Amino acid sequence: GPVDLEADVLVLGAGPGGYSAAFRAADLGLKVVLVERYATLGGVCLNVGCIPSKALLHVAAVMDEVSHLGDLGVEFGAPTVNIDKLRGHKEKVIGKLTGGLAQMAKMRKVTTVRGYGSFIDAFHVEVEETAGEAQAKTGAKKVVRFKQAIIAAGSQAVRLPFLPQDPRIVDSTGALELKGTPKKMLIIGGGIIGLEMGTVYSTLGARLDVVEMMDGLMQGADRDLVKVWQKMNAKRFDNIMLKTKTVGAEATPEGIKVQFEGLDGTKSEGVYDFVLQAVGRTPNGKKIAAEKAGVAVTDRGFINVDVQMRTNVPHIFAIGDVVGQPMLAHKAVHEAHVAAEVAAGAILGDAHLSKSQFDARVIPSVAYTDPEVAWVGLTEDQAKAQGIKVKKGLFPWSASGRAIANGRDEGFTKLLFDEETHRIVGGGIVGTHAGDMIGEIALAIEMGADAVDIGKTIHPHPTLGESIGMAAEVAHGSCTDLP
Numbered sequence: 435g436p437v438d439l440e441a442d443v444l445v446l447g448a449g450p451g452g453y454s455a456a457f458r459a460a461d462l463g464l465k466v467v468l469v470e471r472y473a474t475l476g477g478v479c480l481n482v483g484c485i486p487s488k489a490l491l492h493v494a495a496v497m498d499e500v501s502h503l504g505d506l507g508v509e510f511g512a513p514t515v516n517i518d519k520l521r522g523h524k525e526k527v528i529g530k531l532t533g534g535l536a537q538m539a540k541m542r543k544v545t546t547v548r549g550y551g552s553f554i555d556a557f558h559v560e561v562e563e564t565a566g567e568a569q570a571k572t573g574a575k576k577v578v579r580f581k582q583a584i585i586a587a588g589s590q591a592v593r594l595p596f597l598p599q600d601p602r603i604v605d606s607t608g609a610l611e612l613k614g615t616p617k618k619m620l621i622i623g624g625g626i627i628g629l630e631m632g633t634v635y636s637t638l639g640a641r642l643d644v645v646e647m648m649d650g651l652m653q654g655a656d657r658d659l660v661k662v663w664q665k666m667n668a669k670r671f672d673n674i675m676l677k678t679k680t681v682g683a684e685a686t687p688e689g690i691k692v693q694f695e696g697l698d699g700t701k702s703e704g705v706y707d708f709v710l711q712a713v714g715r716t717p718n719g720k721k722i723a724a725e726k727a728g729v730a731v732t733d734r735g736f737i738n739v740d741v742q743m744r745t746n747v748p749h750i751f752a753i754g755d756v757v758g759q760p761m762l763a764h765k766a767v768h769e770a771h772v773a774a775e776v777a778a779g780a781i782l783g784d785a786h787l788s789k790s791q792f793d794a795r796v797i798p799s800v801a802y803t804d805p806e807v808a809w810v811g812l813t814e815d816q817a818k819a820q821g822i823k824v825k826k827g828l829f830p831w832s833a834s835g836r837a838i839a840n841g842r843d844e845g846f847t848k849l850l851f852d853e854e855t856h857r858i859v860g861g862g863i864v865g866t867h868a869g870d871m872i873g874e875i876a877l878a879i880e881m882g883a884d885a886v887d888i889g890k891t892i893h894p895h896p897t898l899g900e901s902i903g904m905a906a907e908v909a910h911g912s913c914t915d916l917p
């Protein structure tokens with residue numbers, strides 16, 4: 435059939451994975467076509483994920499911080515929130531970043547095509563063009579022929595099938611729309627996304643309930659870190675329901691009536707004016723007609739790849755949320771660079787680029803709650819479960835000059851070292867700005883640092899980051915007077 439556009443590399447989806455792959459491929463001199471159904475680039479992360487959530491969490495953190503200042507002798511009146519202005523701030527943040535991406539795409543001569551892309555065969559994608567807010571199909575179609583393709587179709591929120599359609603029941607995208615300030619909110623799923631959004635709404639005045647199937651909130655993080663967060667946040671919650679399933683719900687004029695069932699069989703019920711489902715995300719692998727290109731997709735919609743991000747079809751790559759956990763933007767970006775380099779290597783016949791592979795040892799996780807919880811590498815729980823012997827260095831922030839000066843000394847920094855090699859294998863931080871500091875621990879792991887390397891690295895005083903050096907010294911034994 436007729437071909438409208440020719441590409442060296444076609445990138446399907448313009449989230450952190452897709453735009454990073456497109457930009458890298460263009461920088462390497464390739465002709466790139468980037469297909470995205472939304473009007474803006476940036477995908478989930480910039481439009482309805484990482485960035486808008488942090489814009490709101492920043493405001494919440496400042497509001498909470500200010501409310502603490504009473505203890506320090508500085509009183510403010512109760513805040514008044516203009517929700518339209520706050521939403522406007524969030525929109526402006528998104529606009530700045532997505533606008534910047536559009537400019538960068540233009541500068542690199544990346545051709546963007548707006549619409550739903552799906553494979554016709556292993557060398558062609560058809561794009562059904564879209565317009566407007568609702569991504570309505572215009573009826574126009576474009577066919578793109580490509581030499582190599584990178585699938586970066588991302589993921590979407592899981593919808594519990596038994597929840598009724600009701601504007602009071604939302605996923606993270608709906609919660610980020612910030613339509614109002616509910617009084618009583620239920621968070622279904624006690625993971626990072628649910629607890630971040632809960633933090634925002636609770637600071638804006640909502641009382642929270644959370645229901646979680648597992649035996650603790652923020653699964654994946656060590657319990658000692660989560661315990662500190664939970665103690666500081668207890669005041670936000672009326673009810674933390676663990677080992678409990680949501681089994682039904684009905685929309686009534688008084689609110690959403692939700693039924694719960696404990697794993698022990700106990701039944702209970704609650705009424706809410708706002709319900710956030712945050713029970714995970716499902717990959718978009720099944721929505722792109724991958725089978726027509728011969729690309730294998732798992733039952734759950736993931737696309738399996740090798741260390742070079744190649745699918746089972748060697749000239750088609752996949753990256754980001756669609757290839758698996760952890761579904762994080764920084765993972766997508768790094769995978770994107772690998773895919774773009776390997777694709778470029780094949781097209782340009784460049785042996786060096788062709789060797790590129792994803793070999794990150796660790797990928798950090800951060801809950802941008804207040805306090806923040808961040809961890810990377812092996813956790814203590816994992817070490818225990820896997821029978822790996824680790825030596826722990828823990829530095830409590832109650833001994834940190836800066837944390838005390840900030841009036842926020844509830845946190846701690848923990849490093850884990852392999853008992854045999856003495857190399858650092860993991861670390862966790864709970865406290866303000868934990869997310870900004872976890873990168874240093876990731877670097878230490880990537881570089882194979884041991885406790886002496888970290889402990890002897892001079893950190894500036896007084897900073898929270900100093901706690902990483904101190905934790906290493908604790909592990910090394912030169913700080914035995916500390917717990």
Ligand code: FAD
Nearest residue numbers: 447449451471477478479483484551588754755761762763
């Ligand atoms: P996506 O960002 O999902 O992008 C995929 C893009 O492909 C979308 O724009 C979609 O429209 C497009 N697309 C899909 N199919 C087609 C098609 N057939 N045709 C055309 N276009 C298509 N991660 C972090 O690292 N840090 C955070 O703080 C963080 N916070 C988050 C908060 C929330 C509320 C949510 C929901 C997620 C958060 N994440 C965070 C996760 C992060 O957003 C994702 O890991 C990241 O966006 C994945 O990037 P991606 O490129 O794989 O896919």
